[in-house]
Amino acid sequence: MSDNAPGGVAPGAPRESQSIRLPEERIEALREWAEAGTGLTAAARVRDPDGRIALVKTSWSDGWVLPGGAVEPDESPPTAGAREGREGTGLGAAIDDPVGVFEQSYVGAESGAVAFEAEYVVYAARAAGRIPDAAGLGVSPDEIRAARWFEAVPTALHDGALLRPYL
Secondary structure (H helix, E strand, C coil), rough: CCCCCCCCCCCCCCEEEEEEECCCHHHHHHHHHHHCCCCCEEEEEEEECCCCEEEEEEEECCCECCCEEEECCCCCCHHHHHHHHHHHCCCCCCEEEEEEEEEEEEEEEECCCCEEEEEEEEEECCCCCCCCCCHHHCCCCEEEEEEEEEEECCCEEHHHHHHHHHH
């Protein structure tokens, strides 16, 4: 099984299941990524030397999230985690071991049927420095709405119940 195939990412890392309920049009927008692409996302849990954590607000999130995104077809998950961390925070993060893998079932909100499966891997990462203003971050100008260091994990964390134990 390849490192990018479901179940093949970070075999020794803790694993949890997650069901993501989305409107059918959003499911269809993601289908090609899941079926013809890697079906894999990677994120970086970036901490600085003082133990602060770097988080971002995106155009799609309802709270703070780890910097992360899709793993490209010819990219390793750790490389994608580093790239996504840099794009989301402007920091060059050194990627360490995975801290968790989330086996995701994407479910149509109207149908209730599982449309496809994917994986989301979170890597520990280290970086230092100033996080640039949000205008200079992300692939598109409106992708990242905010980015900053936090002394503690904020209450307004997207998927907080799932992610909080790994942060």
